[in-house]
Amino acid sequence: MDQFIELERLSKSYRMAGEELQILHQISLSVPSGQYLSVIGPSGSGKSTLMHILGCLDVPSQGRYVLDGRDLTGLSEAALSQVRRQSIGFIFQSFNLLPSLNAVENVSLPLMYQGIPVTQQKERAEAALERVGLRERRHHRPHQLSGGQQQRVAIARALVADAPLILADEPTGNLDSHSGEEILDLFAELNAEGRTFLVITHDPAVASRSQRIVAIHDGTVVEDRKVTA
Ligand SMILES: Nc1ncnc2c1ncn2[C@@H]1O[C@H](COP(=O)(O)OP(=O)(O)O)[C@@H](O)[C@H]1O
Ligand SMILES: [Mg+2]
Numbered sequence: 001m002d003q004f005i006e007l008e009r010l011s012k013s014y015r016m017a018g019e020e021l022q023i024l025h026q027i028s029l030s031v032p033s034g035q036y037l038s039v040i041g042p043s044g045s046g047k048s049t050l051m052h053i054l055g056c057l058d059v060p061s062q063g064r065y066v067l068d069g070r071d072l073t074g075l076s077e078a079a080l081s082q083v084r085r086q087s088i089g090f091i092f093q094s095f096n097l098l099p100s101l102n103a104v105e106n107v108s109l110p111l112m113y114q115g116i117p118v119t120q121q122k123e124r125a126e127a128a129l130e131r132v133g134l135r136e137r138r139h140h141r142p143h144q145l146s147g148g149q150q151q152r153v154a155i156a157r158a159l160v161a162d163a164p165l166i167l168a169d170e171p172t173g174n175l176d177s178h179s180g181e182e183i184l185d186l187f188a189e190l191n192a193e194g195r196t197f198l199v200i201t202h203d204p205a206v207a208s209r210s211q212r213i214v215a216i217h218d219g220t221v222v223e224d225r226k227v228t229a
Helices: 047-054 077-087 103-113 118-131 147-159 177-192
Strands: 003-016 019-032 036-040 062-067 088-092 165-169 196-201 212-217 220-226
Touching: 003 047, 003 196, 019 047, 019 062, 019 220, 036 047, 036 177, 047 165, 047 196, 077 088, 088 147, 103 118, 103 147, 118 147, 147 177, 165 177, 177 196
Parallel strands: 036 196, 036 212, 088 165, 165 196
Antiparallel strands: 003 019, 003 062, 212 220
């Protein structure tokens, strides 16, 4: 089986006031290409820490992270940001849009960092906004959009560079249930197009929309099961 993500005995600890604080304990996990997986667990169990490592925003203290056949262990900061830009789209609970930029400009940012010419940036950003149903609002700034619309802009930003892996941390946490459902409908469509989705949530209803649920508790995988429809 073609594994897109492979974690081998991955651990993470922080040094706090001279003490070693271990957050993730030897997590091993394989995720095939195209899977829609959710990671659940109570607050403080290490979900965001895991997502930061998967997203190359942080590095493990021990163990191996292989993404799309490439061992990322020991890569330089520059090499990791290259991987991040090419392969990973991020969606956060608080959307993380820049307030002074309109939707097209926010969505263009990943392409700007890749050095794509400005006219192409705009074309691709507009296409991504169209994909998430926001063509009409493309010149709006975040404060002129509802929460659900802001999250759609963030999804368009995650899609615009054609990242094969989308990581979402509590993507519906700041949304009312109707907007949350719309976002999850969109995830299902985008996953059906072949993207691998890893969604972090403490909400069982959100997790139930995925194909597989991995539960972590105190930094350890305690359950790993397929979702039956
Ligand atoms: N940079 C850091 N330094 C020290 N401790 C941290 C750091 N980031 C997270 N932690 C700790 O790691 C634990 C797990 O945090 P986190 O991954 O955010 O959990 P979750 O997302 O499941 O709520 C918490 O106890 C948190 O305080
Ligand atoms: Mg968290």
